[in-house]
Amino acid sequence: MERALDLARTVRGRTYPNPAVGAVVIASDGTCVGEGATQRAGGPHAEVMALRSAGNRTRNATLVVTLEPCNHHGSTPPCTSASLEAGITRVIVAVRDPNPKVRGGGVEFLRSHSVEVVTGVCGQAATELAQGYFKFIKTGRPHITAKWAMTLDGRIAGPGGGGRISGSAAWSRVHALRDEVDAIITGIGTIQSDDSRLTVRPMPIDGHQPVRVVFDSLARIDPKARVLQAGGETLLITTEAAPPERLGRLTQAGANILSFPQNSLGRVDIVEVLDALGQRGLTSALLEAGPGLVGAFMSAHAIDRVVVFVAPWILGSGISAVSAATELNRHLVSSPTISPVGSDVMIIGDVCRYGPNGTEKCSPE
Numbered sequence: 001m002e003r004a005l006d007l008a009r010t011v012r013g014r015t016y017p018n019p020a021v022g023a024v025v026i027a028s029d030g031t032c033v034g035e036g037a038t039q040r041a042g043g044p045h046a047e048v049m050a051l052r053s054a055g056n057r058t059r060n061a062t063l064v065v066t067l068e069p070c071n072h073h074g075s076t077p078p079c080t081s082a083s084l085e086a087g088i089t090r091v092i093v094a095v096r097d098p099n100p101k102v103r104g105g106g107v108e109f110l111r112s113h114s115v116e117v118v119t120g121v122c123g124q125a126a127t128e129l130a131q132g133y134f135k136f137i138k139t140g141r142p143h144i145t146a147k148w149a150m151t152l153d154g155r156i157a158g159p160g161g162g163g164r165i166s167g168s169a170a171w172s173r174v175h176a177l178r179d180e181v182d183a184i185i186t187g188i189g190t191i192q193s194d195d196s197r198l199t200v201r202p203m204p205i206d207g208h209q210p211v212r213v214v215f216d217s218l219a220r221i222d223p224k225a226r227v228l229q230a231g232g233e234t235l236l237i238t239t240e241a242a243p244p245e246r247l248g249r250l251t252q253a254g255a256n257i258l259s260f261p262q263n264s265l266g267r268v269d270i271v272e273v274l275d276a277l278g279q280r281g282l283t284s285a286l287l288e289a290g291p292g293l294v295g296a297f298m299s300a301h302a303i304d305r306v307v308v309f310v311a312p313w314i315l316g317s318g319i320s321a322v323s324a325a326t327e328l329n330r331h332l333v334s335s336p337t338i339s340p341v342g343s344d345v346m347i348i349g350d351v352c353r354y355g356p357n358g359t360e361k362c363s364p365e
Contacts, residue, residue: 001064001094001122007037007046008066008129012180014040014208017281019067019097019133023050025088026062033057041281045070047079051086059087066126068097068119071105080109090116094126098137132182132284135304141274144185144302146287146294146351147177148321149309149344155318156291166309169342174288175200177307181210183235183277183285187293188216197226198288211235211282215293217267219246223253237273239266270300295322303351306333310345 007022014020015038023046025034034057036049044052047069051058063069069079069091083091091110096119107117127134132143149166150156156165164171178184184198191214198212209232214221219242221228228234228250236255238247239262247257258276260268277285287297297303308321336349 001066001092003032003035004046004064004066004094005122005125005129007035008126009180011037011039012129013182013210013284014206016182016283017041017133017136018045019130019283021046021065021067021130023047023063023065025050025054025058026064027054027057028060033061042075045076045079048076048082051082051088054086060089061087062090062092063088064092064121066094066122067130068093068095068102069106069110070097070099070102071109072101074101078106078109080106083110084113084115088115091118092121093117093119094121095119095123095130098134131304136278136283140278141271141302142182142277142282142285143304144274144285144287144297145177145181145305145307146289146297146303147174147307147309148288148294149311150321151311151313151315153314153316154320155315156321158315158318165311166344167311167342170309170311170344170346173309173341173346175202177286178210179204179208181284181286182282183211183213185213185215185285185287185289185293187289188214188220189290189292190288191216191221191225191227193290195226196288197230199230199232210286211280213237213277213285215268215273215289216242217262218242219250219257221250221255223249228253228255235277237268239268241266267296270297270302274302291320291322298322298351305348305350308347309341310347312343312345 004022004024008020012020018038018041021038023036027033034050034054036046036053038046047065063083071078071080110117135143148156179200190196199209212227212234215237217239219238234255236257238259240259241262260272263269332352333349334352336347338347
């Protein structure tokens, strides 16, 4: 199962709206004879890739897979049927699929055809790996990880903004995080300040780049901004108040425009945006933005996880990580993991919030 999990990790961010899944075929003599991972949407699932890799050595073999095999016709045939046709007699599953089209159906179908099925092997690791897909299935929205770097006194930049806070090791880790998600989200302030590309660097061997999502209510972005020139897809999130002539120029520059009604603050409703991103099949996103947009996401209870890099120095003044206008005291980072990354410290944890009655809530909305 550890090998199947490793295979799944290699395709994170590349399979949406399908989950990243890994599979291994073990022959009756205990040798590994095939392996595979989910291909891009519309392509074969991990089980089929592993069975193809094994060739004619699948009879009486064991199939090890990180997620329950599908038992329905989607863009590809059911993986359960493919397993039966290949002569698989035992299937080991890490975690059940929460999709109502699959949930329990794959396991029950296999068992009804005399295939031995074992579930729950490395279930926690598989659930962690598929967290974006799990939230997407439950809510229709992507799983959001907010990332920022700050000093020991909580500053993300000096009074004038700009500049890198963390070291090169943290920078490399951030690009690894980008490589694992379907989308990267930022705001117009970050683009105007840093002219960010929001790409994975160095370029992955397969050329993968996440979808770039820029919140820009009035379409103020420069058509020559690097985020529009970097290749791949850039979505601009604007309001209906954005001037049509600007939208036209930005469309010519390669941006895809998603326009939403203005809320009482003249901005878009974050939940509506996340619903729209979910409708495009995006299951996970990395929020790399300034304190205003991070604070707005926090206030909307739209952040599921935080990744924070803390640099070992004190700035004394400057911009705080999260806008003070949020209900920050009503959130908790649950069971954080803390680890050194070069000269910095990385803190990762799931975001919980407290309801009006004081109860803690860490599950998706």
